[in-house]
Amino acid sequence: MAAVTAVLLELANAHARVGGAEVLKGASLSVRPGEVVALCGPNGAGKSTAVRAALGLVRLTQGAARLGGDEARRLSERQRGERAAYLPQDRSIAWNLPAVELAALGAPFLAGAAALDRARAALDELGVGHLADRGVAEMSGGERARVLLARSLTAPAPLLAADEPIAGLDPDAQLLVLERLRARADAGRGILVSLHDLTLAARFADRVVVLDQGRTAAEGAPAEALSPRILKTVFNLDAVWLEALDGPILAARRPVVRVDRAAGLRSAACRAPDPPTG
Numbered sequence: 001m002a003a004v005t006a007v008l009l010e011l012a013n014a015h016a017r018v019g020g021a022e023v024l025k026g027a028s029l030s031v032r033p034g035e036v037v038a039l040c041g042p043n044g045a046g047k048s049t050a051v052r053a054a055l056g057l058v059r060l061t062q063g064a065a066r067l068g069g070d071e072a073r074r075l076s077e078r079q080r081g082e083r084a085a086y087l088p089q090d091r092s093i094a095w096n097l098p099a100v101e102l103a104a105l106g107a108p109f110l111a112g113a114a115a116l117d118r119a120r121a122a123l124d125e126l127g128v129g130h131l132a133d134r135g136v137a138e139m140s141g142g143e144r145a146r147v148l149l150a151r152s153l154t155a156p157a158p159l160l161a162a163d164e165p166i167a168g169l170d171p172d173a174q175l176l177v178l179e180r181l182r183a184r185a186d187a188g189r190g191i192l193v194s195l196h197d198l199t200l201a202a203r204f205a206d207r208v209v210v211l212d213q214g215r216t217a218a219e220g221a222p223a224e225a226l227s228p229r230i231l232k233t234v235f236n237l238d239a240v241w242l243e244a245l246d247g248p249i250l251a252a253r254r255p256v257v258r259v260d261r262a263a264g265l266r267s268a269a270c271r272a273p274d275p276p277t278g
């Protein structure tokens, strides 16, 4: 009998409204144990909303959101917390807690000492162990971002959904964070990560889901989902993949606007300037 692979998180043809507008119009994605799935798409494509919907934090008007096989919104807060850790895009923190205490909040179902041990280990992993006892309000933005990610790593849940975890981090820290997420997946967890850096998405993810205007426009292995056609139609990029020692690099530029002189119009939306007279 073929082995059944558990699906940790699934969004199937999801439609949802936010602030009166239909923001998701057919978003689908799934995450299985052992894989990193990168969620990519232009600003406003619906990535954060899709992540929130998949976790049961946004009501769907159509489609399904499942966590560990069960409808996400029917689960209690505790059940959701046991099945998924979540790093929201919003990095605001109300209380000036020491970093280790904030990171320990990722494991509210563990006894205090066990949660603090896990929190210290996660802070060490992300290179901010030396800040463990410092208040999070007294840190740089990048340091605070790492502490918040440590909170998600502290959680023992089988799935981690991280919304733009490398935003605002220096290049070394970006690679460190993605390496740590990759290591978690290699150890059996499922990772959903939204990313704007397509090169890093291609290097670290097993699969890429591309969202465009609330719909899944492409899904598959990075080279397939981030094909030149998708890069053009969804991201408005003229782009090619270059093979480098450490993996693919995206060489991209905005398309050159062609001027059709016979028609006197640009092929893009704007008009060509009037030709010089005389």
Ligand SMILES: Nc1ncnc2c1ncn2[C@@H]1O[C@H](COP(=O)(O)OP(=O)(O)OP(=O)(O)O)[C@@H](O)[C@H]1O
Pocket: 018, 019, 020, 021, 023, 041, 042, 043, 044, 045, 046, 047, 048, 049, 050, 089
């Ligand atoms: N609270 C809200 N009220 C109204 N519209 C909203 C609200 N939150 C999000 N939207 C709209 O929903 C759409 C999707 O937003 P979302 O944050 O999911 O996109 P995103 O792909 O994560 O974008 P980004 O890459 O900029 O973070 C956008 O058009 C946004 O303007």
